[in-house]
Amino acid sequence: MSPEETQRDRDVGDAAPKVASAQRVLVVDDEALIRWSLVETLSRSGHVAVEAGDAAGALRAVTTTEVPFDVVLLDLRLPDSNGLALLSRLRGLSPATRIVLMTAYGTPETRQAALDLGAYCVLDKPFELDDVAPLLAVRSQSS
Numbered sequence: 001m002s003p004e005e006t007q008r009d010r011d012v013g014d015a016a017p018k019v020a021s022a023q024r025v026l027v028v029d030d031e032a033l034i035r036w037s038l039v040e041t042l043s044r045s046g047h048v049a050v051e052a053g054d055a056a057g058a059l060r061a062v063t064t065t066e067v068p069f070d071v072v073l074l075d076l077r078l079p080d081s082n083g084l085a086l087l088s089r090l091r092g093l094s095p096a097t098r099i100v101l102m103t104a105y106g107t108p109e110t111r112q113a114a115l116d117l118g119a120y121c122v123l124d125k126p127f128e129l130d131d132v133a134p135l136l137a138v139r140s141q142s143s
Helices: 003-015 032-044 055-064 085-093 108-116 133-142
Strands: 024-028 048-052 071-075 098-103 121-124
Touching: 024 032, 024 055, 032 048, 048 055, 055 071, 055 085, 071 085, 085 098, 108 121
Parallel strands: 024 048, 024 071, 071 098, 098 121
Antiparallel strands: none
């Protein structure tokens, strides 16, 4: 390969967007617009995003998947689950999965209880979609 071809390949590679390794993400939120926005944003970034609108759907997704999720974005308040019970159950079913709790009703006590149950972090709603990307990049940097 000539030096010109090598430089051209390097230039093209530098222009390509740098995406962290693809993550499998489960988005659990009863608000369809939030779910859709997160799934679309994650998918456009090269991640595999699956959605669930309630606790039953989240449990079904986690227990039937052949490949475990890397991350679960979990809303605190769902129609069939309110509180941290679902977080605890998901943690038991998939201990290696990072669970990010999303809530508009966060209190210091809820935040600490979620962290004590194994949540990776608590993301206060409303949040910018750009706030989610760093949470997905963590594993790819340490892998």
